[in-house]
Amino acid sequence: MLAAAGRSSIDDLFAQIPGSVRLARPLAMPDGVSEMELAADLRDLARRNRSADDLVCFAGGGAYDHYVPSVVWALAGRSELYTSYTPYQPELSQGVLQILFEYQSMVCELTGLEVSNASLYDGATALVEAVHMTIGRGRSRVLVSRGVDPRAVQALRTAGRGTGYEPESFEGEPQVSDDVAAVVVQHPNVYGVLEPVRERFDAAHAGGATAIQIFDPLSLGVLASPGELGADIAVGEGQGLGNHLSYGGPYLGIIAGRMADVRKLPGRIVGETVDVDGRTGYVLTLQAREQHIRRDKANSNICTNQTLMAIAAAVYLAWLGPEGLAELGGQCLSKAAYAAQALTKIPGVSLLSGEPFFKEFTLRLPRSAVEVIDAMVERGFLAGVAMPQAGDDVLVVALTERRSRDEIDGYVVAMEEVLAS
Amino acid sequence: MLAAAGRSSIDDLFAQIPGSVRLARPLAMPDGVSEMELAADLRDLARRNRSADDLVCFAGGGAYDHYVPSVVWALAGRSELYTSYTPYQPELSQGVLQILFEYQSMVCELTGLEVSNASLYDGATALVEAVHMTIGRGRSRVLVSRGVDPRAVQALRTAGRGTGYEPESFEGEPQVSDDVAAVVVQHPNVYGVLEPVRERFDAAHAGGATAIQIFDPLSLGVLASPGELGADIAVGEGQGLGNHLSYGGPYLGIIAGRMADVRKLPGRIVGETVDVDGRTGYVLTLQAREQHIRRDKANSNICTNQTLMAIAAAVYLAWLGPEGLAELGGQCLSKAAYAAQALTKIPGVSLLSGEPFFKEFTLRLPRSAVEVIDAMVERGFLAGVAMPQAGDDVLVVALTERRSRDEIDGYVVAMEEVLAS
Amino acid sequence: MNEGAPIRTQGPPASSGTIMERSSPGRRASAFAPLDVPAVTVPAGHERALAPELPQVAEIDLVRHYTMLSQQNYGVDTGPYPLGSCTMKYNPKVAETVAAFPGFQRAHPLQPDTTVQGTLEMLWRLERALCEITGMARATMQPPAGACGEMAGLLMMRAFHSDHDASRARGGHARRKVLIPDAAHGTNPASVRLAGFEVVSVPSDDRGLVDVEALGELVDDQVAGLMLTNPNTLGLFEERIEEITGLLHSVGGLVYYDGANLNAIMGKARPGDMGFDIVHINTHKTFATPHGGGGPGAGPVGVTERLVDYLPAPILARDDDGTLRWDRDREKSIGRLHGFHGNVGVLVRAYAYVFGHGADGLTEVSELAVLNANYLAARLAPAFPLAYPDAPPMHEFVSSVESLKRQTGVRAMDVAKRLIDLGYHPSTVYFPLVVDEAMMIEPTETESKQTLDAMAEAFLRAADEAHTSPELLHDAPVTTPVRRLDEARAARRLKLRWGAMHPPD
Amino acid sequence: MNEGAPIRTQGPPASSGTIMERSSPGRRASAFAPLDVPAVTVPAGHERALAPELPQVAEIDLVRHYTMLSQQNYGVDTGPYPLGSCTMKYNPKVAETVAAFPGFQRAHPLQPDTTVQGTLEMLWRLERALCEITGMARATMQPPAGACGEMAGLLMMRAFHSDHDASRARGGHARRKVLIPDAAHGTNPASVRLAGFEVVSVPSDDRGLVDVEALGELVDDQVAGLMLTNPNTLGLFEERIEEITGLLHSVGGLVYYDGANLNAIMGKARPGDMGFDIVHINTHKTFATPHGGGGPGAGPVGVTERLVDYLPAPILARDDDGTLRWDRDREKSIGRLHGFHGNVGVLVRAYAYVFGHGADGLTEVSELAVLNANYLAARLAPAFPLAYPDAPPMHEFVSSVESLKRQTGVRAMDVAKRLIDLGYHPSTVYFPLVVDEAMMIEPTETESKQTLDAMAEAFLRAADEAHTSPELLHDAPVTTPVRRLDEARAARRLKLRWGAMHPPD
Numbered sequence A, B: 001m002l003a004a005a006g007r008s009s010i011d012d013l014f015a016q017i018p019g020s021v022r023l024a025r026p027l028a029m030p031d032g033v034s035e036m037e038l039a040a041d042l043r044d045l046a047r048r049n050r051s052a053d054d055l056v057c058f059a060g061g062g063a064y065d066h067y068v069p070s071v072v073w074a075l076a077g078r079s080e081l082y083t084s085y086t087p088y089q090p091e092l093s094q095g096v097l098q099i100l101f102e103y104q105s106m107v108c109e110l111t112g113l114e115v116s117n118a119s120l121y122d123g124a125t126a127l128v129e130a131v132h133m134t135i136g137r138g139r140s141r142v143l144v145s146r147g148v149d150p151r152a153v154q155a156l157r158t159a160g161r162g163t164g165y166e167p168e169s170f171e172g173e174p175q176v177s178d179d180v181a182a183v184v185v186q187h188p189n190v191y192g193v194l195e196p197v198r199e200r201f202d203a204a205h206a207g208g209a210t211a212i213q214i215f216d217p218l219s220l221g222v223l224a225s226p227g228e229l230g231a232d233i234a235v236g237e238g239q240g241l242g243n244h245l246s247y248g249g250p251y252l253g254i255i256a257g258r259m260a261d262v263r264k265l266p267g268r269i270v271g272e273t274v275d276v277d278g279r280t281g282y283v284l285t286l287q288a289r290e291q292h293i294r295r296d297k298a299n300s301n302i303c304t305n306q307t308l309m310a311i312a313a314a315v316y317l318a319w320l321g322p323e324g325l326a327e328l329g330g331q332c333l334s335k336a337a338y339a340a341q342a343l344t345k346i347p348g349v350s351l352l353s354g355e356p357f358f359k360e361f362t363l364r365l366p367r368s369a370v371e372v373i374d375a376m377v378e379r380g381f382l383a384g385v386a387m388p389q390a391g392d393d394v395l396v397v398a399l400t401e402r403r404s405r406d407e408i409d410g411y412v413v414a415m416e417e418v419l420a421s
Numbered sequence C, D: 001m002n003e004g005a006p007i008r009t010q011g012p013p014a015s016s017g018t019i020m021e022r023s024s025p026g027r028r029a030s031a032f033a034p035l036d037v038p039a040v041t042v043p044a045g046h047e048r049a050l051a052p053e054l055p056q057v058a059e060i061d062l063v064r065h066y067t068m069l070s071q072q073n074y075g076v077d078t079g080p081y082p083l084g085s086c087t088m089k090y091n092p093k094v095a096e097t098v099a100a101f102p103g104f105q106r107a108h109p110l111q112p113d114t115t116v117q118g119t120l121e122m123l124w125r126l127e128r129a130l131c132e133i134t135g136m137a138r139a140t141m142q143p144p145a146g147a148c149g150e151m152a153g154l155l156m157m158r159a160f161h162s163d164h165d166a167s168r169a170r171g172g173h174a175r176r177k178v179l180i181p182d183a184a185h186g187t188n189p190a191s192v193r194l195a196g197f198e199v200v201s202v203p204s205d206d207r208g209l210v211d212v213e214a215l216g217e218l219v220d221d222q223v224a225g226l227m228l229t230n231p232n233t234l235g236l237f238e239e240r241i242e243e244i245t246g247l248l249h250s251v252g253g254l255v256y257y258d259g260a261n262l263n264a265i266m267g268k269a270r271p272g273d274m275g276f277d278i279v280h281i282n283t284h285k286t287f288a289t290p291h292g293g294g295g296p297g298a299g300p301v302g303v304t305e306r307l308v309d310y311l312p313a314p315i316l317a318r319d320d321d322g323t324l325r326w327d328r329d330r331e332k333s334i335g336r337l338h339g340f341h342g343n344v345g346v347l348v349r350a351y352a353y354v355f356g357h358g359a360d361g362l363t364e365v366s367e368l369a370v371l372n373a374n375y376l377a378a379r380l381a382p383a384f385p386l387a388y389p390d391a392p393p394m395h396e397f398v399s400s401v402e403s404l405k406r407q408t409g410v411r412a413m414d415v416a417k418r419l420i421d422l423g424y425h426p427s428t429v430y431f432p433l434v435v436d437e438a439m440m441i442e443p444t445e446t447e448s449k450q451t452l453d454a455m456a457e458a459f460l461r462a463a464d465e466a467h468t469s470p471e472l473l474h475d476a477p478v479t480t481p482v483r484r485l486d487e488a489r490a491a492r493r494l495k496l497r498w499g500a501m502h503p504p505d
């Protein structure tokens, strides 16, 4: 092969690299190992974790222990799908393209909005992209409800440094002057509580700003959709839709909006069309928005996205169906209510967040939340998520359809013990 | 649908079942559960086991902890393969058919014999089928070396009750009179030891009997093949070829023999042919041997076989390649030698089996083997397999390429402790 | 909606040869940890002379080759698979998940019983459930498939008779005959013969049921037993089943239930209540364990109380403290049928199906299986009349292409091949042997009405085309990677492995 | 040997509509445990008015539908995928196994650090290895893809300059310009703009390398930095790289290494040693984490010592007792870029690749990647000359179809589509934008010589056919489930979801 390539040696292939930058030594890391050794190494590492596989998980905060049915990854794990890349050649990619089209359709149904893209990185970056859609025409202020996940706000703050805004937080009624680009509300909010979204969005619209809702896709079988609530753009974390917890990623950034804004929408969008013989087929469309065409004029720099997670979400949503989605929502709602009631009977424990809530609620504990969480791990529970910005004694507890009454009762008993000790 | 079928109710569909045999009550078992509950139930059951996943496995006796590379089940687990059945419609089944053809080819290469079928249930039943091929023409005695796995002999005894023979065991030189149908030798034998197979088979042939070898497919990169040793029929357990331990099944019965005997070979056989356009393709062939055509004249009653395990074996063997097979054999050989040497240095421990051996050897312990095994479990080891028929103090220890020197050294230390206590 | 015959079919030639054609000297996918103990070589005289010619390929070659081959295969996951007698129902994916739990997948068969209580508990519960479903007392999980279960059952018959028969003086061999309906599956007669019995064929009456009068003639004290499916091989329920089992029992014979058709009657009727003494179950049929391209399956066998002692050994026993263990000490047992405990990995999947569905779900399975078959039979009847229209079909039915053949020259095989081009796996054809031009169709409960309708339209279209353009059927299939294959040539010019071609003999 | 374009192509119409067309009221795949606590309903005013119209299907419908769709997709597992700049190498299967270990897969991102020491150790070791490979001091694992890594890098540039720049008085905004070669990938300029900088384009010379003299002209104290791949977007090594980075450093600028082409130089040269300050890595390219149909990836970013303080927060810290924890207390950090810790599930796979290959293996990867590209370039040269023949290609190369087009009217797109019919995924076409009728070909190291030869023959055949039967190219593809699609219509008559069609606006 060297000869055919007109080269005399492997070294010759690298001759154009100046000696001064050539690495004169081997890389300072171990040499390769066999699959057998590698798997053993990673198995040992994995076993050093205590995960939701052996701890009963009441942690939420944007990542939830919803059940992932086997069928989801039996299909999303088909290698023709996961070893392909962005469908630049649509004739060879009808599988991925059609599934993304179905995903977009289901996201529109879920959110009650008109158009969805084919995925963003995660919920937090989806918020960044949504806000970015709204900046301009003299509007560059971003009002963010205090109920928005602080991690999402941090991501917004990071991105804002580049684009030139600084998220401002508001509580109650937002003051929407004519320099406000967006009003962001999370619903259910980071404390789990249902917000008076319609009023907030009315205020946004009255001031000419864009209403952005951060939503929980799993709530939308029972809760009013972003579209119904008046959101112009809805973003959410799609992890719960068939994606594993995986210590925070790969997750799924969902974004949906109005058709009028489709050309501002970031990322890939799949459209239906026909081929030269008139057969229905799918392609990436409106590519003129994207970085590879618009370059520094593009709205977003996203290229590689989270397609596989969107595929899993499509399979999961089709698995759920409308009735499943509603039943799941009802289960979350009921189990959260049951758990909150039982926990607040423990002396010293009270609801910090008000009601109503969906699947998460926030407790004030008589002790440091971090300590309680550690003590609960000893008893086999991931007790929830601490929320230091609201107080050291604040704990957010999440309930999914997966938690049984027995598990909840066990959790309550363990919490009593921990708080009594 | 009922109306279209001309029926008035679901009950009507079962009207032809006489009331006297109708089940008038629900089945006395729980009602169905969701996937989520089912998976939790089975996960709990699986966790009640301590498997080779957390115990270091030195157990063998026909089932071995060889490494199963990820690629094997990534491919054998493709649903088009595993949700299909016997390829009765070859045009829709070229995948399974070609893989079985490749499997047969690789088995022939391994064994040095001319023809293989497409799988039998497991090693023990493969022996039964092999012996069955030899009965007839005035020959009905079956001589079985004492080195043959007692479980295989038991299976032979069970089947012999139907076909009309009683396996007779021999040690040393078999006495092959003209009523002897088959001489069966296991090599390496159940104690791990290499037998003087050639001499045994010469004796068999001198007496006009068929020479049957039970072989270990993983030994055949380094050990002489059954064909080279003079076997007429070779049978073996194919579990080690990419199939999981799975508490004993599904495993893979391998059988190979001479072309002259192909019409006696049990089970499915795939052959190459051409289609009406001259394209190469594969079909089930020589079906006239089989039960569905020959019925009570068939040599074997096998129908459903272990195709999927044969597929896994084909992928595994192609993964190994000739060099991998040889390297694996060398590793087994070397690790067994190392372990045997270290263990027999422990006071009171001696080699019961002589040398040479391949990957297994047999120890005489100063204590009951069953007790030692239990005590070793406490220390994180599956110490081996007891062999009560050879003595309560007899332990068979197996080494695969997967065991590291560290694990072996740890095992030796644990054994010292156990025997000292 | 078109289900499609989802196998790769056109474009560049599908076949790129065997894996050997991807082989290249020195390439290799496998790797091991470096040998960390002193190297030992094979003792003299034991070395292999000629290295096996296995393929030399990288992992990527393996993956491309076998992925492509998988795409040339049709499974239940690609479309309907109405093979009569095979119960090709959908295989729920959860079964694959749970079977892969390391506690199950990595258990060694010879571990101490105390270390595998999870597996033993699973097997115990499954045994109890199977006994409840079939009306049996105990069951063995050893047989890896139905045929092996038949063997187990017949050997138990044999052992039972040699124990109990008044004619034991004659060596227990007096009962030489086992009765089997003429339409029975091939494994039945083959097993009978291998168990040392003689096959006696029982005729059917013109409704397709056992001719009970003729059976009466055949039954005598030389009869060890009768093997039967119910619904029978034609998919019809043997209404006189109690008379039949009674007849056998009256001469001391035993009755064996071939469980291939159990899918029709779960929760509705139990073999035990019909008078059967021995029952095998094909978990790969009734309990949706994947067929694996031909296997593995599992063939648990249940027996009534009086046969429990003869079950293959070992069987499970529960100690007073609840611990389960293998009871090996079973004097009357027929012995061992499998190297270890049977296809346990398959049985985990069966457990998932049985307990996932539960009492209510299994009953519904049978209801829908029978409903689907009746619906499809009715839809096909205009073109493909039932071979035995006088008894109502249960979960499957046998149609005959005989009249179509007379009118158009098109045979059952042609219809089958045309169905392939129309996107469907054909039904079983030419079985049972007693029906000319038989098509044996078992849609199973997992096909929806939409799918049944689409399938019916394909069958009816093929029947239509038999009249209007029979060449479409004669030439079919044309959409597959290969077209009709020369089976005669395959058997004549045996090529059963790469590299070697054996001349006709 | 033919690799085949293994996607389902003929037979019954491949398309059977969307999953919605399999929907039937009341059908449902999902099931939950019965609610075991008192049922609570949604508080008034919060109820959903209109239920979402999701499909109503059974599990079998899901499986058939998505299995069929998967068969209509071409991935690395089906054949070669020589997309330039994308490094579509083989994805070892072991990565899927280890990523699925429950300890990794079921870890919640907000668990106490003490409970996820396994994951943190994995991330730590991976960070160390990536820093060694690239010559950086520390790295962040947060960016979920390369583009996000670019953003992180540019924001660090920004923060660094506003901290260090003499002209801080001017608000740290003095350095407004970021230089990018004209051939750069679209994400580079997009990121620059989003980070609040202006793009200044750097021209190439006629060898296809950065015009260092022109660069000299562009460099001044308003320049925040330069972004570059090396090998560059044309697959050529920037031989004057030290001069380039020196130029930037001389005015206080920073140099960003876009790691898209890292596959060419592992173990051979390190961005850090070339003078780069910031490096992103695309694990989905260099470290074979599956591309997922478009994602997920991961885009770790490494920096030299002087930039460590600016890394996104949190970063890992090891306490004296060896315990790892997230250090959140990082005053100068640019902040958070992702909701949690990045695509950790992807990073496990990258770890498997990096440590599976090790120092020797990674070096060999680059050697073979460059060898394969050079071999293929040489084989294709007669028909598809290199766009920049004066510098030797590294791991990928850009050919031009310009001369073929002039002779035959056949365009790069036609060649690409014809390759599909010949069984191959085409290369990248029309990128980089600076080359007319560009074909950017990156075979990767995992393709064997056999495969390269077969691929070369397909390319050459297409070139031949351009002369002899150009309609084969113009009409291609004809072997796929759909033929060339009307992209203009898709953009004009937007139909982006089922049910709704939006009129042209």
Ligand SMILES: Cc1ncc(COP(=O)(O)O)c(C=O)c1O
Residues within 6 Å of the ligand: B302, B303, B304, C085, C086, C145, C146, C147, C148, C185, C187, C188, C229, C258, C260, C261, C282, C297, C299
């Ligand atoms: C009626 C009947 N009996 C017995 C069998 C044999 O069962 P197995 O294939 O599981 O050995 C079959 C299998 O098709 C069958 O249909």
Ligand SMILES: Cc1ncc(COP(=O)(O)O)c(C=O)c1O
Residues within 6 Å of the ligand: A302, A303, A304, D085, D086, D145, D146, D147, D148, D185, D187, D188, D229, D258, D260, D261, D282, D297, D299
């Ligand atoms: C040169 C170059 N830079 C940057 C990127 C963007 O990386 P990602 O897709 O991971 O965001 C790519 C991806 O194709 C690329 O090729």
